[in-house]
Amino acid sequence: MIGARRLAGRYRLLNPLGEGGSGTVWLATDDMLGRDVAIKEVRLGPGLDESRRRELCEAAVREANVAARLRHPSIVTVHDVLIEDGRPWLVMELLSGSSLEEMVRERGPLPPHQIARAGVHILAALAVAHAAGVVHRDIKPSNIFLTRTGRAVLTDFGIAAVEGEAAQDRTLHLVGAPAFIAPERLRGEPDGPAGDLWSLAATLYYGVEGVPPHQGRTPVETLRNVVAEPPRPPVRAGPLGSVLIDMLATDPAARPSLRDVAPRLRELTVKRPGTPAFVAPPSTPAPAPSVPAQARRPAVSPRRRTLLTATGMIATLAAIMAGTVVTTNALAADPSPAQSTPTPTRLSEKPGKFGIPVQFCKLLTAEQIKQLLPEAKDLEGKPTNQGGCEWTSPGMAVFIEPVPVFGEPEGVKDQYGTSPRRAHERFLNERNTTIPNGTIVWSWDDIGAERRSARSTGPEPVTGIGEEAFAYHIYDNRSHMKLERSQVVFRVENLVVEAAYTVIDGKRDEKAIRQGAMTLAGWTATALNRMG
Incomplete structure (x- = not known):
């Protein structure tokens, strides 16, 4: 077999x-x-x-x-x-999500703020690669992977050039997608970090416009247009368009540096008032691949992200490298105005009060944990790999932990010392990438939850917890769609936190589970607000 x-x-x-x-x-x-x-x-x-x-x-x-x-x-x-x-x-x-190429092909152009966010992530990745003397040389939509959590990942270093290495025979062959090869490479000139910046701009242009900046009836004509013609003026990109046009300058010396581009893109990562919401066309999800019950992913928290696979979502960066794409539903549509929580005004750009990691296991009392988990024996909690805390008992669990900052070098740790404005952007990113009606498969050995299929809901607005909050829920597919988990994401000052209440096998009804998550989030927000 x-x-x-x-x-x-x-x-x-x-x-x-x-x-x-x-x-x-x-x-x-x-x-x-x-x-x-x-x-x-x-x-x-x-x-x-x-x-x-x-x-x-x-x-x-x-x-x-x-x-x-x-x-x-x-x-x-x-x-x-x-x-x-x-x-x-x-x-x-193993990642869950899809390539930018497939995302656009399946759903059409993405909103400018989502494309700007992906650009910020890839710029950070390129900064690390270039500092190590590595030039990617093949950035294109199929090599940008958008994960379920909103992180953009750069894949396929198969033709990367490494500073100090001898020239390889592969440099004699033109490799890459014609519309995304930097013009200096096509002219046979030495290509460096500026070439990666051009290819990234062409890729982001494709993401927001639905077409590359240079097109032709044949690959050869496309190559000629890249070298000799200016890019097609963007029509959907809004303020993002001027950034992309600067990055697409034919002369490498005329392009801005990565350091100059990053803050310009970061300013565009929040959806502006009046920006039309991206609405995904209806699609029929493909069946999820089989994953054995004992399979675990230690790199992903089994508390916050128990997704082992998802209907239409179990695509991997390796699938991109193989030249194929697996049908996915990685980025959800932005919430409709009725679902959206009000956008806070006058958020500070200065560092918030949470400058050092919070000890989440000390935020709640033993009496509070006992109220949610009557059979829990360890009331002190166990730290999670995301810097939070979890408490478990047979068939039940709660956890609280900070939402990681994907695309930043230190993940969770980079939350601390950031500003409330940046935290608000992180909150929006989390809300906007919560998939409505997505089918998932999850397990959690510590509470006796073997592999099971479930369905998640989209974000629901929540008031009275922190400065902004939303909730989403996970229902069991097997038995009359019983609610098994309720999760609340909220922001306090410059910290974004997720609180979840998980109950399996019918130990609590839906109302109790939802209320349990709200209670947990409320206690946590109150404790955080009390901190100096």
């Missing part, structure tokens, strides 16, 4: 996630570390001579080495590279 095959004695192939011209992508389990991974099986075409096969294997190893030396939340993590049966296998982190 192919699904039982093991690589290197530790990676168990479960089922294929996608297949393209360059190979197959597998969902796999790393039995040694107990985590799910994505494995790209690189396909070597028939009839290749030994030297060409060796070249392709070396290229795969090189890609892994380049990616492995870079550490950033918006850069794909490569865990391992193997050579088995004479072909390479790349072991990578």
